[in-house]
Amino acid sequence: MNQPSTLSPRNGDIERPASDRNVTPAMERQTLTPAQLQERSIISNSLAPRPEVNAFRDLRTRLQATADGHNFVTLVTAVSPGSGASYVCRNLAAAFAFHDTRSAMVLDCNPYHPSQHTTMRIEPVRGGLTDYLRDPETDLGDIVYETGVPRLRLIPAGSPDEFGGEYFSSFRMHLLLDTLRNRYPARYLLLDGPPVSSGPDARILSDLADIVVLVAGYGRDSPAAIAQAAANFDPNKFAGVVFNQGV
Template sequence: MTAPRTLSHNDELERPKPDHTVSPVVERHTLTPAQLQERSIISNSLVPRPEVNAFRDLRTRLQATADGHNFVTLVAAVSPGSGASYVCRNLAAAFAFHDTRSAMILDCNPYHPSQHTTMHIDPVRGGLTDYLRDAETDLADIVYETGVPRLRLIPAGTPDEFGGEYFSSFRMHLLLDTLRNRYPARYLLLDGPPVSSGPDARILADLADIVVLVAGYGRDNPAAIAQAAANFDPNKFAGVVFNQGV
């Protein structure tokens, strides 16, 4: 695995009663170091490693902007293949390092979902689009263990012709509100489609508190990066992660 090089700056919903439990699900299995490496997931260890430190640093910078509160982070690539899913997955793992915090990834790329495949999860109960499409689908059904303590995944779900149109629905707003308020120590990360692929990243940015843009190092040129960044509210835009080769 390779590390991101740098981060550069530049109807009221009904709120559920907060549950301060770190994780609602007991871990049934924990991945070994070899399995984590196979899935391109960092692990916390006593041996300092550049890629682990890079994600811990990114996590700490984002937390410093939130005044101790949890938040929703959109991670979106400038263009396909820039490695946003890798960054999203490992940033989530870094949040889950601490035993009083947890993290959840929502795969919000209905056109090219990858998190469940990379993490070797079979989404037999469906995923995000199934939940947003069908009011009878229970939230607990679409939350999957990852084998990483305190890290959960909501996979993209069954694709259909509506794709990202679900992201602007009331049910999507209510879902995020429920997830962030039920577990105040849980950080939500949205793995979004590339900015260059259409308007969905911008729609998701409206739901997020923080936006992290991922550029492929040596792949996305400065003009493309600037054009992608211009799609986001400057007050939410945390910066650009330059990702090498993943």
């Protein structure tokens, strides 16, 4: 697996109540085995010491320390394509879900090159984020998928659409995040955004987030490119840079 560096800052399932059918996933998945987790590049909460697991636990703890005990929305975005933001986003979410009183949800917000459902081996037969945002008749519960990791859910990117990231600034997107966040106070939302260099979508998504984590490819993205990417975000939201060793 890839291993992120320590973040360098610049400055029993919780999915309840069961009666709330609007956010209850329609299909349950069996819990993944350690071998299956490794195949999907997802860390596991095992007793054996593993540097990459500790790195994500440390990152999680640092972010939680800035939030005064409240849940929050985190945007994870890369400096450039191939830097490993999706890997970092997925495993940071897994680290949040380690504790049996917390849960996490990944929203794949990269409609141009979605990857989370493929990596997690989930077939989004009921659609995903773009389907929900463009169709008011789509039910929220239809686009929430079990991942096989306890307390970790996925909303895949959805069907390709010519408007792509334009949906991110819509009222329906704001309402979606408010609903997901407020209904479960112990749930952490992570947005897997497009790279900063690909266009304005990462900056648009940052307006929806409480925290922004920037992923740089170790030995891949230059200091100048990292600084230019970081300048797109509100300094009060920008948590720092994760240097990802590999793709």
